[in-house]
Amino acid sequence: MCISDAPSATCARNQQPLFRILCSLDSFSSLQNKHQRPETSSLIATGLVFLLILISSEQLWRWWLAGNTHWHELMVIERNRQIIARHMGVDALACLVVFVCGWRSKHLHADLFASKTQQGKKESGSSSLQATYASRLFTYQPSGFRIALLFFVYQIKNLYDSYVWSDGPEYLFHHVFSLVTAWGCMFPNMGSYYAIFFFGMCELSTAVVCILANFDVDQGVPGLGDAMPYTKIGVGIVFVFLFVTCRCILWPFYSYHFSRDVLTALKNEKGLTIAQKRWMKFFLVSLSGLSVLQVAWLGQIFVVAQEEFIKIGWLSAA
Helix, strand or coil: CCCCCCCCHHHHHHCCCCCCCCCCCCCCCCCCCCCCCCCHHHHHHHHHHHHHHHHHHHHHHHHHHHCCHHHCHHHHCHHHHHHHHHHHHHHHHHHHHHHHHHHCCHHHHHHHHHHHCCCCCHHHHHHHHHHCHHHHHHCCCHHHHHHHHHHHHHHHHHHHHHHHCCCCHHHHHHHHHHHHHHHHHHCCCCCHHHHHHHHHHCHHHHHHHHHHHHHCCCCCCCCHHHHCHHHHHHHHHHHHHHHHHHHHHHHHHHHHHHHHHHHHHHHHCCCCCHHHHHHHHHHHHHHHHHHHHHHHHHHHHHHHHHHHHHHCCCCCCC
16 A cells, blocks of 8 residues: 555556556556557457457347348348348447547548648658658557457457358458457557558448348358349449448558558668567568458459349340
C-alpha cells in the first residue's frame, strides 16, 4: 500500500488493474504513456471478448434461423443454416466492425489525399510526404492498433472456419498472411497508420462478398441463388462496385504510399532494429501476395458475373 502523500511509481503500478477491456478509443493506450500500446493482458482480454462476440453472434444466427425454417424449404437443412450463420454472424459482422472503426478514422489520412490535390506542386508535395514517412510507419495510432487487434482476432476465427469448411488453399494462404501481417503491425508496432485502410476501410467490400457467399454453389447454400436470383444479382452489383473502389482504386493508391514509406525507411535504416527491418520486408512480400490475389479475384468476378447475366437473360451466350 502507499502511505506517503506522493505515491511512488511503484505504488502507482501496484494499483493498476490486472487487465482492462478496451472499449473506447482512448482506452487503447498504455496507462503510463498514451503514445504506447496498452498492456498485453488487456489486449488478450479484449481479443477474447471480441472472439466471444463473434462466436455468440454465429450461435444466435443459428438459433434464429432454426426458429424460422418456414421461410423457405432450404432453411430446413441444418447445414444451410450453419453456412448462413457463419457468413452473416461472423464474417460480415467482423468486416463491418473494422470498416466502421476505419471509416471513423479516415481523417487521419488527409495528408495522403491532400498531396494529390496540390496542382502545380506535385514535386514539393511528394517530397513533403517522403520526409514524414517515419511518423506514418512508427508513430503509434490507437485507432489503427484497435483495428489491427480486431482484425487479428477475426482472422483466427476465419482461419479455423476455413479449415473446418474446407474453403481451399488460397483462402488459408490469405488468412495466414493476414494474421501474421496484423501481428507485425501490433508487435513491434509498425504501420498502424496504414492499418486504418488495409485492415479497416477496405473490408467493406469483404463484408458484402461474405453476404454474396451465401449464394455460392460451393461455399454457400446450394439452390439459394436460384431461389433468390435478383437478390443475388443486386448484392453482386453492390459488391463489384465496392470491390473496384476499395481493391482496384484505393488499394493500389495506399500500396504505393506504404511501399514507398517502407523502402525509404529501409534505405535510410538509421535507428532501425533488425526485427523492424525483417518485418518491413515481410510487409512488402505480404502486400505483394495479397495484391496478386486481388487481381485473381477480379478476373474471377468478371467470369462469374458473365455467367450470372447469361442465366437471367441479360447477356446472350456466345
